[in-house]
Amino acid sequence: MTNLPGVDTIIEITYLIATALFILALKWLSSPATARRGVFAGELGMLLAIAGTLLHHGIVEYKWIVIALVLGTIIGVPLGEVAMTAVPQRTALSHAFGALCVTLVGTAEFYLRTPDVPRFMMGVLSLEVILGSLTFTGSLMAAGKLQEILPQRPITYKGQNLVNLGLLGVAVVVAGMLVAHPEKSQLFPIIVGIPLLFGVMMIVPIGGADMPTVISLLNSYAGLSAAAMGFVLDSKLLIIAGALDGASGLILSINMSKAMNRSFSNVLFGAFGQEQTTVAGKQEARPVRSATPEEAAAILAAANKVVIVPGYGMAVAQAQHKVRELYDALTKRGVDVKFGIHPVAGRMPGHMNVLLAEADIPYDKLLDMDEINGDFPQTDVALVIGANDVTNPAARTDASSPIYGMPILDVDKARTVMVIKRSMGAGFAGIDNPLYYLDRTLMLFGDAKSFVGSIVRELGGGHE
């Protein structure tokens, strides 16, 4: 083919270095101090691998490659500049793009190789396009729900799981037939089309609070489909990158499912969002104690130790910058302020941390559930902003509660609990929160952003 045997070696070496850099990138991400170096390593590895690939002697035409690279960059830059509150939908969208790439390449590879595709190759190729296409539509649906283009409310119907599993079953059976008879290329559109439909159906019953699990799971699927593509193209670099991504998504899925007390198999088969039973005839009009911003400010000012617990409600109200002002005002008075963050707070893993970091809150004040829970008994005030189910003590005490067993932030152990909430409406799971009726709990009714703003004004007002 070519008289330049050296080029192939150079390409392989760029891939080898890229692989090492990718692993280093993830290793350096373990701490905020080295994390940016990790991004640089990843960029360098990517650049090397792409440059190496462009040297490939088999490439006869560069025009479309260059056009596509430029177009991708034009689309990619605005996607890198979205607001931090839009990061969950951006992430879902990027899973969709990754899966689209893998599915298209897989489809082309099949039609280029048919009718003689080796059995094993056909098996991996099927896995690639099935995972790729279901991740593509699934992620688009998730992005649509997060962006609120689609209804966020879960849509369920009788026999839903049966329909979904049936669809997936058909795709797997057809893939099996293709492995047995790879020459029957008329079957191929089925293993692309059905998973495309399955991806939509899979996300239809998912509500907003389940999104962290779903996004992690789609992340894992995207990685595995890329690894399968690596097997098809015999590219070790791609196998490794896909395996790393798949592992990352899987770890996050397991974390999220543990944090919601769902089983591992529950996550793997994507059968979440089942507990939509609204408690009928719940006893209303139990007395709650409420407080004004002035009262809340006075209590906070007298405290030594405050833990703020943010939830999705804080993100919706865009209250993170006001929360930072509150943090500043209290810290200036010598109050020790920390943040307690539940793994599934928000719409994706780590969502709250990013929002609070954007508001300039130092990351060493942002503590994980396991780190902060021991502190609540010594905490003077636990301030809950826009979080509900993750603070519900029924998860610890009431075996009949749908969220029983879910690990929660033990805010009820603090001396005083303050909850900023729009109204007494129930949370995502439709479950009443006994926290609100405790003697030590003060309800602060109002919009999170303006209520926190009022507290800050009170704290700033002539006390010093």
Place this chain on the structure above:
Amino acid sequence: MKLDLLTSLYVFMLAAFIGFEVIRRVSPLLHTPLMSLTNALDAIAVVGAIILAGEYHAHGAMLAKILGTIAIVAATSNIVGGFLITDRMLRMFKASGPKKP
């Protein structure tokens, strides 16, 4: 061929183990940047798309070119957008106290 396949399986297995060990150590603080970074790295699939779009094909050339080109666009937007947003997020994470510049 058989040997190649076996090697690939070893590579996959070892990479999965490395992935688990390395990613387990990532602090929950950085789980959002972790997801956007792995997403960008995963877009290395662009390598396959480039070869697909650029190679000579005796038959199916049109299909390969069209699908390959779209695939490159999708992957490149993930690479560019993924690295950009990861770096933007990480720049926001600052420690308290005057020690750090």
